[in-house]
Amino acid sequence: MADFTVPALTRIWRTLDKGSRLLLMATGVFSQGRAKITERTLRTDKWWLQPLITFSVLIAFIFYATLRAFENANYFAEPLISPFYSPCLSDACVPGSSLLGHLFPIFHVWGMTFSPALFILIFPLGFRMTCYYYRKAYYRSFWMSPPACAVAEPHAKYTGETRAPLIMQNMHRYFFYAGLVFNVLLTTDAILAFRNSEKQWGHMSVGTLVLLANATFLWFYSLSCHTCRHTVGGRLRNFSKHPIRYKAWTLVSKLNHYHQNFAWVSLIGVALADVYVREVATHAITNWYFF
Amino acid sequence: MTRTLKLRIWRGDDKTGGLQDVTVEANHGEVVLDIIHRVQATQMGDLAVRWNCKAGKCGSCSMEINGKPRLACMTQVASYPEDEVITITPLRAFPVIKDLVTDVSFNYKKAMEIPTVSMPEGVKPGEPRMQQIDVERSQEFRKCIECFLCQDTCHVIRDHEENKKSFAGPRFFIRIAELDMHPLDTLRNRKKTAQEEHGLGMCNITKCCTEVCPEHIRITDNAIIPMKERVVDEKYDPLRWLGSKIRKREGIL
Ligand code: SF4
Numbered sequence: 001m002a003d004f005t006v007p008a009l010t011r012i013w014r015t016l017d018k019g020s021r022l023l024l025m026a027t028g029v030f031s032q033g034r035a036k037i038t039e040r041t042l043r044t045d046k047w048w049l050q051p052l053i054t055f056s057v058l059i060a061f062i063f064y065a066t067l068r069a070f071e072n073a074n075y076f077a078e079p080l081i082s083p084f085y086s087p088c089l090s091d092a093c094v095p096g097s098s099l100l101g102h103l104f105p106i107f108h109v110w111g112m113t114f115s116p117a118l119f120i121l122i123f124p125l126g127f128r129m130t131c132y133y134y135r136k137a138y139y140r141s142f143w144m145s146p147p148a149c150a151v152a153e154p155h156a157k158y159t160g161e162t163r164a165p166l167i168m169q170n171m172h173r174y175f176f177y178a179g180l181v182f183n184v185l186l187t188t189d190a191i192l193a194f195r196n197s198e199k200q201w202g203h204m205s206v207g208t209l210v211l212l213a214n215a216t217f218l219w220f221y222s223l224s225c226h227t228c229r230h231t232v233g234g235r236l237r238n239f240s241k242h243p244i245r246y247k248a249w250t251l252v253s254k255l256n257h258y259h260q261n262f263a264w265v266s267l268i269g270v271a272l273a274d275v276y277v278r279e280v281a282t283h284a285i286t287n288w289y290f291f
Numbered sequence: 292m293t294r295t296l297k298l299r300i301w302r303g304d305d306k307t308g309g310l311q312d313v314t315v316e317a318n319h320g321e322v323v324l325d326i327i328h329r330v331q332a333t334q335m336g337d338l339a340v341r342w343n344c345k346a347g348k349c350g351s352c353s354m355e356i357n358g359k360p361r362l363a364c365m366t367q368v369a370s371y372p373e374d375e376v377i378t379i380t381p382l383r384a385f386p387v388i389k390d391l392v393t394d395v396s397f398n399y400k401k402a403m404e405i406p407t408v409s410m411p412e413g414v415k416p417g418e419p420r421m422q423q424i425d426v427e428r429s430q431e432f433r434k435c436i437e438c439f440l441c442q443d444t445c446h447v448i449r450d451h452e453e454n455k456k457s458f459a460g461p462r463f464f465i466r467i468a469e470l471d472m473h474p475l476d477t478l479r480n481r482k483k484t485a486q487e488e489h490g491l492g493m494c495n496i497t498k499c500c501t502e503v504c505p506e507h508i509r510i511t512d513n514a515i516i517p518m519k520e521r522v523v524d525e526k527y528d529p530l531r532w533l534g535s536k537i538r539k540r541e542g543i544l
């Protein structure tokens with residue numbers, strides 16, 4: 001008790017205060033014992049350029065996709081359907097656009113018809129959000145964790161993917177399975193585009209090529225996925241006992257090397273395919289038929 | 292053909308220190324380590340630097356050159372523009388001992404926490420036979436020269452000292468992957484311990500380790516992500532979990 005004098009309390013307060021300041025200012029590269037360097041990074045190159053480009057392209061895509069998903073119009077022009085709206089599963093879908101029939105009734109939110117795109121959006125969105133490549137891309141460019149290599153991140157605490165919500169990244173494989181279903185559907189859309197606007201087979205238009213290219217890019221994106229690589233053979237311990245899976249794994253590994261490229265090409269591909277269908281649907285351009 | 296180089300070299304110890312300006316001659320074809328040796332021979336006799344092979348194979352000369360973790364013996368002076376000042380500092384994720392030398396013992400502690408390969412019972416040394424295709428994945432990881440540049444650049448510990456106790460780092464994730472992919476290893480809890488003890492879940496696959504590895508080991512793609520997928524098999528995939536329970540139960544019945 002005798003120790004709780006004013007000078008003693010002041011001393012305790014000072015120690016605590018110094019401790020908390022040290023805690024805040026002395027983490028990471030500024031930690032005690034590490035070389036005393038005041039800069040967050042000494043990199044002289046344009047390390048901020050890559051995250052800036054990634055950020056801008058992703059934001060542009062999100063902006064466009066959101067607008068289009070809520071537009072609820074101009075997504076179908078026989079025989080073309082926009083990848084944002086396929087499969088069209090709601091009673092609100094325009095006639096002829098539903099490949100699998102209607103699973104959902106029309107309902108309204110704040111006086112607006114709930115767009116059919118919103119029922120299915122979660123699958124491609126979840127697939128890309130949990131993709132190992134996009135994770136890298138947005139952790140760096142949006143969350144700055146880290147913004148670039150050897151550039152100190154602006155966070156005091158970091159737990160990575162060990163807790164909710166980020167622990168959900170481990171569900172990537174389920175979105176991958178869903179992605180395969182979507183690939184089959186979008187490929188079907190592309191095949192159905194070998195018809196004319198009167199639903200007669202044996203025709204081919206620029207739109208057919210657009211949908212085919214889109215489906216192809218999406219297949220490459222899925223097949224080069226890390227989960228795909230793991231599933232076809234990566235989880236094995238003895239390749240020698242599974243020669244066919246070893247072959248498949250070797251092939252997928254080659255594709256996997258370019259997963260980042262397929263991620264971007266397929267993302268931009270989806271957007272461009274949508275733009276094309278929209279232009280045709282609004283009669284801004286005519287879908288030109290080769291035969 | 293010589294050129295005059297302007298350098299800033301960090302000098303100091305764990306208490307104080309700072310960047311010091313130096314001007315030095317450089318010959319055609321020289322690497323940064325050559326320049327450091329010339330500075331040491333002509334101007335700073337007591338400059339501390341760790342090196343050994345000068346061939347990019349011993350992993351001793353790790354430091355940061357213009358803010359990037361690199362091997363000084365593999366960094367060509369010619370790769371910097373004539374007028375650029377080259378800044379040389381010790382690794383910034385580890386405690387500094389003196390000048391360019393850091394204390395990397397953290398890595399040796401982590402190495403000891405990983406149990407080595409455990410061969411099937413009764414298999415004597417010299418007896419194991421493995422096929423090439425079963426070991427080639429791990430061979431990539433055996434190229435590691437333990438320069439610890441990946442450990443130094445990994446933001447999980449570089450930016451968060453407090454994570455060091457619970458995070459092994461990319462160099463040891465390739466070690467764990469190597470053992471988990473080993474065709475004869477009998478230790479079955481490597482996935483579980485990777486996640487629960489070695490901090491695999493802390494890695495957010497931002498790939499800086501891969502970017503700096505002088506051996507071009509594709510650490511993230513070939514070791515970390517495959518390990519994360521293996522951990523999902525074991526810990527987070529409800530379908531596989533159910534499958535393994537049913538298999539187990541049938542074993543009992
Ligand atoms: S990929 Fe993971 S281990 Fe490698 S530097 Fe990034 S966070 Fe660290």
Ligand code: SF4
Nearest residue numbers: 435436438439441504
């Ligand atoms: S994995 Fe590469 S960067 Fe890391 S210690 Fe080994 S050689 Fe160095």
Ligand code: FES
Nearest residue numbers: 131132133225226
């Ligand atoms: S889709 Fe990118 S890793 Fe699976």
Ligand code: FES
Nearest residue numbers: 344345350352364
């Ligand atoms: S001195 Fe051996 S790696 Fe540079």
